[in-house]
Amino acid sequence: MEGNSKLSQFQPVKSIFEINREERMAPGHRACAGCGPMIAVRQILQSLDVKPVVISATGCVEVTTSTYPDSAWLVPWAHVAFENSAAVASGVEAAMHALKVRGELKEERPVIALAGDGGTFDIGLQALSGALERGHRMLYVCYDNEAYMNTGIQRSSATPFGAWTTTSPVGKEWPGKAEIKKDIMGIVVAHGTPYAATASISHWKDLMTKVRKAVSQNGPTFLHVYAPCNRGWRFEPKDTVEVAKRAVETRFFPLYEVENGRYRVTVPVAKPRPLEDFLSLQGRFSHLLKPENSETLKELKGIVEERWSKINAAASVQAQV
Amino acid sequence: MAQFESVQTRKSLLTGDEAVAHAVRQSNVDLVAAYPITPQTIIVERIADFAASGAFTGQFVPVESEHSAMSACIGGALAGARAFTATASQGLALMHEMLYAASGLRLPISMAIANRALNSPLNIHNDHTDVMGSIDSGWIQLFAENAEEAYDRVIQSFRIAEAVNLPVAVNLDGFTLTHSTEPVEMLSDEAVRGFVGRPPKRDSLMDEAPKSFGLMSLPDSYQFFKEDQSRATTGSGVTISQVEGEYAKLSGRDHGPLKIFGSGSKVMMVMLGSYAGTARTTARQMKNGGEQVGVISLGWLRPFPERQFLDALEGVETLMIMDRSVSYGAPAGPLASDVMSLLYRYGIKRKVIAVTYGLGGRGFLEEDAMKLFRYAEKSGPSFESFFFYGGE
Numbered sequence A: 001m002e003g004n005s006k007l008s009q010f011q012p013v014k015s016i017f018e019i020n021r022e023e024r025m026a027p028g029h030r031a032c033a034g035c036g037p038m039i040a041v042r043q044i045l046q047s048l049d050v051k052p053v054v055i056s057a058t059g060c061v062e063v064t065t066s067t068y069p070d071s072a073w074l075v076p077w078a079h080v081a082f083e084n085s086a087a088v089a090s091g092v093e094a095a096m097h098a099l100k101v102r103g104e105l106k107e108e109r110p111v112i113a114l115a116g117d118g119g120t121f122d123i124g125l126q127a128l129s130g131a132l133e134r135g136h137r138m139l140y141v142c143y144d145n146e147a148y149m150n151t152g153i154q155r156s157s158a159t160p161f162g163a164w165t166t167t168s169p170v171g172k173e174w175p176g177k178a179e180i181k182k183d184i185m186g187i188v189v190a191h192g193t194p195y196a197a198t199a200s201i202s203h204w205k206d207l208m209t210k211v212r213k214a215v216s217q218n219g220p221t222f223l224h225v226y227a228p229c230n231r232g233w234r235f236e237p238k239d240t241v242e243v244a245k246r247a248v249e250t251r252f253f254p255l256y257e258v259e260n261g262r263y264r265v266t267v268p269v270a271k272p273r274p275l276e277d278f279l280s281l282q283g284r285f286s287h288l289l290k291p292e293n294s295e296t297l298k299e300l301k302g303i304v305e306e307r308w309s310k311i312n313a314a315a316s317v318q319a320q321v
Numbered sequence B: 001m002a003q004f005e006s007v008q009t010r011k012s013l014l015t016g017d018e019a020v021a022h023a024v025r026q027s028n029v030d031l032v033a034a035y036p037i038t039p040q041t042i043i044v045e046r047i048a049d050f051a052a053s054g055a056f057t058g059q060f061v062p063v064e065s066e067h068s069a070m071s072a073c074i075g076g077a078l079a080g081a082r083a084f085t086a087t088a089s090q091g092l093a094l095m096h097e098m099l100y101a102a103s104g105l106r107l108p109i110s111m112a113i114a115n116r117a118l119n120s121p122l123n124i125h126n127d128h129t130d131v132m133g134s135i136d137s138g139w140i141q142l143f144a145e146n147a148e149e150a151y152d153r154v155i156q157s158f159r160i161a162e163a164v165n166l167p168v169a170v171n172l173d174g175f176t177l178t179h180s181t182e183p184v185e186m187l188s189d190e191a192v193r194g195f196v197g198r199p200p201k202r203d204s205l206m207d208e209a210p211k212s213f214g215l216m217s218l219p220d221s222y223q224f225f226k227e228d229q230s231r232a233t234t235g236s237g238v239t240i241s242q243v244e245g246e247y248a249k250l251s252g253r254d255h256g257p258l259k260i261f262g263s264g265s266k267v268m269m270v271m272l273g274s275y276a277g278t279a280r281t282t283a284r285q286m287k288n289g290g291e292q293v294g295v296i297s298l299g300w301l302r303p304f305p306e307r308q309f310l311d312a313l314e315g316v317e318t319l320m321i322m323d324r325s326v327s328y329g330a331p332a333g334p335l336a337s338d339v340m341s342l343l344y345r346y347g348i349k350r351k352v353i354a355v356t357y358g359l360g361g362r363g364f365l366e367e368d369a370m371k372l373f374r375y376a377e378k379s380g381p382s383f384e385s386f387f388f389y390g391g392e
Helices: A005-009 A036-045 A060-065 A085-101 A117-122 A125-134 A184-189 A204-215 A237-249 A275-279 A283-289 A291-320 B016-026 B041-053 B066-078 B089-094 B096-104 B129-133 B147-164 B189-196 B222-251 B276-288 B306-311 B334-345 B366-378
Strands: A053-056 A077-079 A111-116 A138-144 A195-200 A220-226 A256-259 A262-265 B009-015 B031-034 B059-062 B083-087 B109-115 B140-143 B168-173 B181-187 B258-261 B267-272 B293-298 B300-302 B318-323 B351-356 B386-388
Touching: A036 A060, A036 A111, A036 A138, A036 A204, A036 A220, A036 A237, A053 A060, A053 A085, A060 A111, A085 A111, A085 A125, A085 A138, A085 B031, A085 B059, A085 B066, A111 A117, A117 A125, A117 A138, A125 A138, A125 A184, A125 A220, A125 B066, A138 A204, A184 A195, A184 A220, A195 A204, A195 A237, A204 A220, A204 A256, A220 A237, A237 A275, A262 A291, A275 A283, A275 A291, A283 A291, B009 B016, B009 B147, B016 B041, B016 B109, B016 B147, B016 B168, B016 B181, B016 B189, B031 B041, B031 B066, B041 B059, B066 B083, B066 B089, B066 B096, B066 B109, B083 B089, B089 B096, B089 B129, B096 B222, B109 B129, B109 B147, B140 B147, B140 B222, B147 B168, B147 B181, B147 B189, B147 B222, B181 B189, B181 B222, B189 B222, B222 B300, B258 B276, B267 B276, B267 B334, B267 B366, B276 B293, B276 B366, B293 B366, B306 B334, B318 B334, B318 B366, B334 B351, B351 B366
Parallel strands: A053 A077, A053 A111, A111 A138, A138 A220, A195 A220, B031 B059, B031 B083, B083 B109, B109 B168, B140 B168, B267 B293, B267 B318, B318 B351, B351 B386
Antiparallel strands: A195 A256, A256 A262, B009 B181, B140 B300, B258 B293
């Protein structure tokens, strides 16, 4: 993929005046007030001038935007099932190619597969892996709200260590979720995917630039978007963006990109805020701030620092080469 | 369609799988997304060969599972492409969820099912337990008795699917048909291309005005969609017959909803798939000896050809219904249950013997057919009417 001339075509988003001002998500959809994923979707769709085809996995974004006979989507959109958005998008991409070859389609549209963390980290992982390996030109977006929110806050493999969910409750024997969050970026990068990045709804210029960069690639790309859920994480709807921002500023959710295997931290955090600034806004972590759980909190801080160091080490080693 | 008449044909020796692959190659298919499974493998291997040599001009997507195979076909069909896949057994079971999605979205997708038994115990050989598990998934289900019929029905499936907005499956018995070499009279590429044409324009993801597909439906609307879909499936027989008739002008072959041998015989054996030939040969011999036996071989199972089936019952006293699958704990096998409910609905009384046989590749020879015909002929008032045959 190196030397792809398409790369030069993308323009970073430097100000609000450089984005597409046309709304692609109609008002009146049924998402909760302060929904992080819907902010992510709006930013993604308005990054682009052309209208992409969006394939949604089953989940919050899907059910809240598409109750018959209404649809909030102002771009071509389809939902098929929970675990297969990458496979459906593969079919769309291949079909566009076939129709173009036959002279029946003028222009191929960008294809975006959109799934939550459950549809990506867990049940949709196989379909995602297959699509990445086959090299379909598509952007796969995972909006990560760190649990199965649509079914009522059950833990996923994206749920962070120590977090309360309805299936990782806090009790004498359990500290909340006992396992650490799956490294989905590592898995995607291991496929040799030309472009993969993390993004947060709080850092919209970074997010929108990454969408443009991803769509300009001639191959599969991946965007892991941090999208807080106030219902599941137990915070005030007004704080959605603030929570996302603090996740970045505490190094809890590092913002970086991996382009043809090269790591780059796009939002360096030289002086991180204390992790408590992020945790204290959220009911799902409230038990961690109690003295009896200080060991669990320490363990979580260790996980966060280790993740940060690993990404930064990968970035700096490659910067020296 | 006069221009289709008396087209050039070519007699080839092909396995059922190869015949299906040729039908796909000739049918202007845009997308094949498939995953290999015995005994379907040769279909995807041949299509891959055709793609490699340039003879297949669509996109070949070698997916990582059958679930993704059907998902990709759904995506392709949503984009307006003509999509095909093939599977069998475990693969059909794995894509089960997506079968309902394809039909519920009213997408014209074609599929070949190389019928094979379901695990457990693991068995790669032929029966109909795979398709019977999916029989209520909203697909038109056609059955082939031989490789040539599989070829014909796959070509027809594209036209049928696109005319009635429903997915179509063509069933061919694993190994018995998929791996046996038979003479197949193929039509010329031009004739098939002319017959299938290009998919008619439909709402798609490629439309200039953005459209949404696959919405969530609440209790106020869901049943309306299902009723509509049910009516479309039941009513699709008219279109299937039209397409078959048009194809017959081209090829001289009209397979129809069912094939009757020994019309009006006292005993009729009702069959699905390749074993019908064995029953027919046996019936012919017995008929020559003066016995009143015949065979009804169903080419369509969904939609069930109700009228044509009832018409075939004139003069028939006993129906011996041959199921190659089990509906555990049910009053009879799935085919027998279908027939019995049809008879009851129309208030038609016939003696019914439901036989389950040929599971996991268990053979069915002329002597077996004869034994069963004789049993049906002699069955008195206390005869056993639902049993397994050939498992001893």
